[in-house]
Amino acid sequence: MQIPQIVPSGHACGAEVVGVDLSAPGPLTTEALRQALREHLAVVVRGRLLSDEYLLALGGIFGTPEMQGVSVLNQQSDDVRQEHLVVSNRMTLERPTGTRGRGDPLWQTELSYRMRPCSIALLHALEVPAAGGDIAFANQYLAYERLPEDLKARIDGRMLLHDESLLDDGRLRKGHDEVTDPRESTGAQHRIVRTHPESRRKALYLGRRRNAWIIGLPLEESERLLDALWEHASRSEWVWTHQWQAGDTLIWDNRCLIHRQALAGAGEDWLIHRVQIRGEVPR
Numbered sequence: 291m292q293i294p295q296i297v298p299s300g301h302a303c304g305a306e307v308v309g310v311d312l313s314a315p316g317p318l319t320t321e322a323l324r325q326a327l328r329e330h331l332a333v334v335v336r337g338r339l340l341s342d343e344y345l346l347a348l349g350g351i352f353g354t355p356e357m358q359g360v361s362v363l364n365q366q367s368d369d370v371r372q373e374h375l376v377v378s379n380r381m382t383l384e385r386p387t388g389t390r391g392r393g394d395p396l397w398q399t400e401l402s403y404r405m406r407p408c409s410i411a412l413l414h415a416l417e418v419p420a421a422g423g424d425i426a427f428a429n430q431y432l433a434y435e436r437l438p439e440d441l442k443a444r445i446d447g448r449m450l451l452h453d454e455s456l457l458d459d460g461r462l463r464k465g466h467d468e469v470t471d472p473r474e475s476t477g478a479q480h481r482i483v484r485t486h487p488e489s490r491r492k493a494l495y496l497g498r499r500r501n502a503w504i505i506g507l508p509l510e511e512s513e514r515l516l517d518a519l520w521e522h523a524s525r526s527e528w529v530w531t532h533q534w535q536a537g538d539t540l541i542w543d544n545r546c547l548i549h550r551q552a553l554a555g556a557g558e559d560w561l562i563h564r565v566q567i568r569g570e571v572p573r
Contacts, residue, residue, distance in 0.1 A: 294322035298330060302429040303547065304530030305330035312539055313344045320351050323541065327352075327410070328489070332427045332530065332542035339537050345414050345565055348539070352410040353567040395552040396458075397428065397524050400544045400566060402497030403454035403477035409569030411544045417561040418534040425551045426531040427542060430493040433523045434483060437494070441522070444515060445482045445504075452477040453501030460500070472503035472512070479505060482519075484572040486545055493546040494523050495572060523548060534560075545569065 292309040299305055305326045310319040312335055326333040340348070349355040401407045413425075434442075454477035455466040462468060469475045482504070484495040496502070499520055504512040532540065542549065544566075 294318055296322060296326045296330070299530045301530035302432055302528045303331040303427050304334070304532065305332070306334050306336065308335075310335055312338060312340055312348055315348060315351060323351065327541060327543055331429060331431075331547050332532075332540065334532055335539045335541075336535060337537045338539075339416060340414050340539065342563060345412065345539075345563060349410070349412050349565040349567055352541070353569075355565050356408065356568040395550045396499065397520070397548045397550045398458065398498040399495065399548055402480065402495070403452040405478045406571055407478075407480075407569050408544050408566035410567040411542055412565045412567075413538075413540045414563050414565075415534050415536055415538045415540075415560075416563065417559055418536055418538075419560055423534040423552065423560060424531050425534065425540065425549060426529050427547045427549045428524050428528040429530075430495065430523060430528070430546050430548060431486075431489075431491050432528050433525070434492050434494045437522060441515075441518060445519070448482050448507075449479045449505045450482050450495070450497065451475060451479050451503045451505055452497040454478075456498075456500055469501045471509070472501045473509060475501045475503070480572045484545065486543075487570055487573070489546075491546070494519065495545075496520060496523055496548065524550075545572070 294307055294309045297306045297308060307322050307326050310322060312319070315323070323333060323335075346355050399407065400411050451472065453469060453472065453475040455463055455469050455475055457463055466476070480495055480497070482495060483492050485492050496516075496519060499516065502512075502516055503509065504515060507515065532538075
């Protein structure tokens with residue numbers, strides 16, 4: 291039996307786990323994946339295409355896979371009632387419920403507009419461009435720990451309104467009106483600094499930039515402060531970038547990372563399936 295190995299990326303986050311079979315993860319594989327996540331926050335396993343059944347079973351190692359599309363307003367989107375999401379730029383999919391990659395890639399946290407955002411996210415690449423497709427992660431533990439003291443003081447105890455009106459690619463979500471004033475948007479309210487329930491470390495928790503508002507601040511002051519926080523949160527010192535290959539499975543801790551996926555405009559079809567694990571209310 292091959293012993294799993296964890297190969298760190300050498301950056302602020304990220305590692306590859308080799309010597310594992312994700313279609314039949316035994317105790318050694320399970321512990322290697324959990325250890326890699328604890329230590330490196332984002333994990334990649336390369337080289338084997340998985341069915342949705344296997345992908346959901348893999349997600350079950352980390353908790354309970356949950357339905358896609360739950361929002362603060364409507365609780366469950368009519369568009370997405372399955373436990374995996376199709377992310378693609380194809381226009382002829384039987385169930386084209388994922389983003390089609392329009393617009394510039396933006397840094398974000400998965401589903402921060404929910405009261406209970408997902409804890410762990412998984413992406414499995416079935417088809418990817420031969421060149422040009424990548425996904426980047428930024429370590430928000432380090433972003434908070436190395437935040438200038440004046441910025442730390444300004445966000446201490448502050449809450450952020452996470453807008454849910456827009457999809458990842460900037461399109462208006464079904465059933466929502468266009469937001470012209472972030473103070474009037476709908477979505478969950480979370481602390482800007484959250485404490486990880488397992489590691490007990492503090493991390494910046496910014497969600498997405500569009501239509502966000504630091505509750506209680508004048509809008510102009512909120513905008514300036516958010517600009518400063520996002521500039522710091524996405525600095526290259528905290529970033530690891532992964533180049534996609536077909537058969538890659540990426541698993542990351544959504545509570546302490548932001549990510550940015552750049553597959554749009556690569557000139558070829560891409561098809562990725564996503565599973566997300568039910569999380570807790572951020573504290």
